[in-house]
Amino acid sequence: MSREVDMSVKAAAGERTNAGCLPSAPGELTAEGLYFAYGGTMILENITLSVSEGEFVSLLGASGCGKTTFLRLLAGLEKPTRGAIFWQGRALTSPSLERGIVFQEYSLFPWLTLKDNVALAVGKASPGATKSRVWELADGYLSMVGLDGAGKKYPHELSGGMRQRGAIVRTLALGSRVLLMDEPFGALDPVNRMRLQELLLEIWSATSPRRTVVFVTHDVDEALFLGDRVLIFGSAPGRLIGELSVNFPRPRSASLLFYSEKFRSLKEKISDYYHRDIQNRNDALPMNLTCGEGI
Amino acid sequence: MSAPRQSGSRLARFVKFLAGFTLFALLLLVWIAAAWFLPEKHQYLFPAPWTTARALWNSLPELLVSTYYSFLILIPGYLAATAAGMAGGVIVGSTKWLQTIFIPFARVAAPVPPTVYVPYAIALLPSFRLSAISIVVLAAFWPVFLNAVAGAMAVPERHRDSARVFTFSYLEYLRIVAFPAALPFIFNGMHVGLGLSFIMLTVAELFGASYGLGRFVQYYADFADYPRMVAGIFYTGLVTFLSMTALARVEKKILFWPH
Numbered sequence: 082m083s084r085e086v087d088m089s090v091k092a093a094a095g096e097r098t099n100a101g102c103l104p105s106a107p108g109e110l111t112a113e114g115l116y117f118a119y120g121g122t123m124i125l126e127n128i129t130l131s132v133s134e135g136e137f138v139s140l141l142g143a144s145g146c147g148k149t150t151f152l153r154l155l156a157g158l159e160k161p162t163r164g165a166i167f168w169q170g171r172a173l174t175s176p177s178l179e180r181g182i183v184f185q186e187y188s189l190f191p192w193l194t195l196k197d198n199v200a201l202a203v204g205k206a207s208p209g210a211t212k213s214r215v216w217e218l219a220d221g222y223l224s225m226v227g228l229d230g231a232g233k234k235y236p237h238e239l240s241g242g243m244r245q246r247g248a249i250v251r252t253l254a255l256g257s258r259v260l261l262m263d264e265p266f267g268a269l270d271p272v273n274r275m276r277l278q279e280l281l282l283e284i285w286s287a288t289s290p291r292r293t294v295v296f297v298t299h300d301v302d303e304a305l306f307l308g309d310r311v312l313i314f315g316s317a318p319g320r321l322i323g324e325l326s327v328n329f330p331r332p333r334s335a336s337l338l339f340y341s342e343k344f345r346s347l348k349e350k351i352s353d354y355y356h357r358d359i360q361n362r363n364d365a366l367p368m369n370l371t372c373g374e375g376i
Numbered sequence: 377m378s379a380p381r382q383s384g385s386r387l388a389r390f391v392k393f394l395a396g397f398t399l400f401a402l403l404l405l406v407w408i409a410a411a412w413f414l415p416e417k418h419q420y421l422f423p424a425p426w427t428t429a430r431a432l433w434n435s436l437p438e439l440l441v442s443t444y445y446s447f448l449i450l451i452p453g454y455l456a457a458t459a460a461g462m463a464g465g466v467i468v469g470s471t472k473w474l475q476t477i478f479i480p481f482a483r484v485a486a487p488v489p490p491t492v493y494v495p496y497a498i499a500l501l502p503s504f505r506l507s508a509i510s511i512v513v514l515a516a517f518w519p520v521f522l523n524a525v526a527g528a529m530a531v532p533e534r535h536r537d538s539a540r541v542f543t544f545s546y547l548e549y550l551r552i553v554a555f556p557a558a559l560p561f562i563f564n565g566m567h568v569g570l571g572l573s574f575i576m577l578t579v580a581e582l583f584g585a586s587y588g589l590g591r592f593v594q595y596y597a598d599f600a601d602y603p604r605m606v607a608g609i610f611y612t613g614l615v616t617f618l619s620m621t622a623l624a625r626v627e628k629k630i631l632f633w634p635h
Binding site: 153156157158175176177178180181182184187188190191192193201202205235236237255 | 532534535537538540541542543552553556557559632633634635
């Protein structure tokens with residue numbers, strides 16, 4: 082873990098590193114000097130970042146870099162070893178309806194119908210509502226993601242894409258202001274994946290005020306297509322190695338975006354970050370252990 | 377997700393169904409042959425198939441009454457054990473501090489063969505029925521309880537996480553998440569428990585019942601009426617088989633999701 086990496090994180094995070102000292106804006110989700118260790122292994126190291134309200138942030142990293150752990154920390158499902166996460170100006174101590182989480186697969190309870198899953202969330206979000214009102218709201222949520230006719234079906238009777246739509250809308254039904262998504266489209270085929278990416282952006286833009294989204298992925302295209310900003314995670318231990326602003330106009334079209342010059346240059350920047358990270362790590366190793374010598 | 381696989385044509389399936397009877401047919405043939413060739417003096421201990429069939433037909437009314445009395449013990453005992461086992465197991469499996477208390481005890485208590493309780497239960501409790509029911513409870517409780525504990529402890533992490541984000545109360549967690557998630561385990565325990573219940577039922581009846589399936593077999597053995605006794609064995613086997621099948625049906629209906 083060389084000094085340079087830490088420097089580059091600070092440089093990348095820019096003024097946001099200092100923002101922690103100031104009273105944060107309402108609705109802002111902030112991690113400050115976050116460390117997480119599990120069984121003696123450091124999983125996450127010194128992560129400082131903030132996500133403003135209504136922002137769509139992609140969190141890009143290789144498998145096993147700790148990005149899922151980071152998401153669980155944001156949800157309040159784990160406690161940091163050091164540092165803290167602030168939500169609405171207060172240190173986060175436990176999970177809440179405000180920060181819903183969508184997993185890669187099988188988020189829905191398999192023993193409940195799709196509609197029961199959503200109604201459960203609606204009931205939690207508005208505890209005073211009558212039964213018929215809860216059903217009505219659940220129907221509304223289902224039609225929001227084009228699952229009108231599927232309410233009576235059980236998760237195993239739905240396709241992978243439908244299940245993920247159901248999982249997303251269940252989180253919306255919780256009334257969550259922050260959506261934490263852990264590679265939600267990772268198990269889908271490319272066509273479905275693209276459709277759901279567009280649907281997600283559609284829903285996100287349509288709701289007002291906009292929800293904050295932290296979207297974990299290992300797919301560079303996905304990260305760039307969806308996010309206002311891409312946070313780049315390095316591995317072992319997981320730490321922030323870079324950050325990119327992605328200011329493509331919205332609504333975005335995947336077919337146009339992917340062939341643009343700007344998109345390609347952003348992709349190059351991302352691979353630069355990774356190359357630099359690998360370089361730094363190799364430099365940190367003793368000479369005789371350097372891999373790939375003589376190639 | 378996986379539809380039941382249709383293997384081959386209708387004919388092929390019928391042949392497969394018939395093949396399931398091969399061993400039954402073979403054993404019956406051996407039995408018939410044995411009865412045919414056995415000297416007459418042994419036929420007293422070893423009744424021929426037709427003698428047994430006649431005995432079965434003649435004792436059918438008595439067997440039905442015996443079944444009724446046996447079920448008066450089996451059903452309340454089994455249901456009480458299952459209810460207590462699944463409720464207790466799901467609670468213990470979802471509660472860390474209860475695990476530290478219950479699991480060491482269960483490790484010692486569960487493996488005790490329930491047959492050893494029979495004489496004492498009969499001596500201790502006022503009526504035979506009550507002692508037999510409590511023996512069945514003791515036998516069926518542990519497998520259901522231990523499986524429910526294991527099931528509640530094995531709730532997938534994403535469901536636990538969802539439950540915490542949903543801010544479920546403890547009771548909501550038990551009802552909406554832990555219990556359904558543990559159901560496949562609970563049914564495993566219920567199958568084992570049902571088998572043990574039948575064993576304990578018949579053993580208990582050997583000791584002191586006036587009616588019942590185990591009592592029927594014991595009674596005619598005492599009078600050396602072996603055709604009736606063998607008929608009783610067959611009949612008890614059939615009842616056990618049908619009960620097991622019924623439970624499997626219920627399980628299939630309740631556990632409709634992939635698990």
